[in-house]
Amino acid sequence: MLVAIIAGARPNFMKIAPIIEEIKKAKEEGKNISYRLIHTGQHYDKKMSGAFFEQLGIPEPDVNLEAGGGTQAEQTAAIMVRFEKELQENRPDLVIVVGDVTSTMACAITAQKLCIPVAHVEGGIRSGDWTMPEEINRLVTDSISNYFFTTSEVANNNLKNSGIAPEKILFVGNTMIDTLLKQMPNFTQPPFWDTYGLSEKQYLVMTLHRPSNVDDPEQLKKLLDVLENGDNKLPVIFPVHPRTRNNLQKFGIALKQVKMVDPLGYLEFNYLVQHAKGVITDSGGITEETTVMGVPCMTLRNSTERPETCTLGTNELLGSDPQALKQALDRLYAGNWKKGSIPPLWDGQTAKRIVAHICEIFHVKNEESCPAY
Structure with missing residues (x-):
């Protein structure tokens, strides 16, 4: 099974790093699963993009669509045109989009038009503010995705209330927290x-x-x-x-x-x-x-x-x-700030749950037992 993973802007990178790591582990354990990392180039400045890849141990992208710059409409169009060509040349079994940036929406639309299933990591979150570009990206992406990996019960309920079948909603936690907990010992002054x-x-x-x-x-x-x-x-x-x-x-x-x-x-x-x-x-x-x-x-x-x-x-x-x-x-x-607590499943194990769900949904087995892949 080939999974295409989309990264476009700085908020995406912390979310894809643990998913890539878990896919690699699954492959090392004999699962017939691999990935192709597509950087859309939405953030093209090294301080906004390249440094994150280096610090989080994200491998070099298999392709950089270099679609940065321009208005949101111009970016969306450039990403869709270039991602379509990538999908035609390297057709995956599943496209994973994360978060709510322009790349998330653009790649979800492009994949669906080629009849490739889409999984949205961080599906279901809503601000209710349609003046935010991110809210439009969330609404569009969730309206056409096939699977939803969610961070909270609030997100689960948002999806259910919009008519998404419960079996498509997979409450897994927060991949960004996977990265945070892993990297905390490496924080640098x-x-x-x-x-x-x-x-x-x-x-x-x-x-x-x-x-x-x-x-x-x-x-x-x-x-x-x-x-x-x-x-x-x-x-x-x-x-x-x-x-x-x-x-x-x-x-x-x-x-x-x-x-x-x-x-x-x-x-x-x-x-x-x-x-x-x-x-x-x-x-x-x-x-x-x-x-x-x-x-x-x-x-x-x-x-x-x-x-x-x-x-x-x-x-x-x-x-x-x-x-x-x-x-x-x-x-x-005055020392009157609330203490707070950590939401359920924000425990550093989210990516492991995501990859396990993918293997179950797509019947991914060990390579020796599944030669058809």
């Missing part, structure tokens, strides 16, 4: 640690990239003003997304208390998060990592597709009101 005089629990980490927070100059200034000129007691380390950096320059926003640094590799960034007093973000994936590491997290969004990080974990949804951020920081400094 970033090079600026001493430069900024950082110490355990004596700084904050922030990431911002969503248009609602960074495209409106007034909104961005008000959020940053809470950290620059309010009662914030600690330095803020801000790995800056290229798009956000461009906006800061365009809007003429200068920062002192907030320390801007280049995007970090996986091991450096998560070292920073693990030892932080708290995290301020508008990213979904980071809320999962902070929940598992027990780090307080403040999400500057009005909705989340990962509600379990709020109901069970350390995350709180603040919306985009700068005053809410100030109040949250006051509670953090």
Whole structure:
């Protein structure tokens, strides 16, 4: 059996690494299963893509479609055209897409049009916010996928409520947490640690990239003003997304208390998060990592597709009101943040369950007993 695994953007890489590792183990154990790794090139900058492959031990892709750049429509079209050719030349038995980026949706559509079954890892998550491109990607991908590997009971229920047959919904946990738990001993202190005089629990980490927070100059200034000129007691380390950096320059926003640094590799960034007093973000994936590491997290969004990080974990949804951020920081400094717990099946064994399900669904047996493959 040949499985095509799609990686397109930085959020995908942590999710595919453990799946590749488990397929390799299954093959070494005699199972007739192999994979072909397709990088769509949606993130083509080395800091946003290549460094993650190196740090997470992901092998070189079998092909890079080099479809980065352009608008979302242009990216979608380029990925579909190039992925179609790849599928025609190397037809797999199953295509695995992960997460909710443009590559996820584009590759799912292309595979289905060639009658190749699709499995969606992280299927069923919903924010309910159709202004987010990721939400559209999730809805489209889930509407045409054949199998759904889910991270939570909330996701399971979302799929059931949309009419998906229960036997197609496979609750397995979170592959991103597989990677987190495996790599935790390898976390690396970033090079600026001493430069900024950082110490355990004596700084904050922030990431911002969503248009609602960074495209409106007034909104961005008000959020940053809470950290620059309010009662914030600690330095803020801000790995800056290229798009956000461009906006800061365009809007003429200068920062002192907030320390801007280049995007970090996986091991450096998560070292920073693990030892932080708290995290301020508008990213979904980071809320999962902070929940598992027990780090307080403040999400500057009005909705989340990962509600379990709020109901069970350390995350709180603040919306985009700068005053809410100030109040949250006051509670953090007063020691009043909730402790949180780890959601079910976020245990580092998710990829093993995924590969076991695939072998069962496609009747993958040991090679010597299945010569037809």
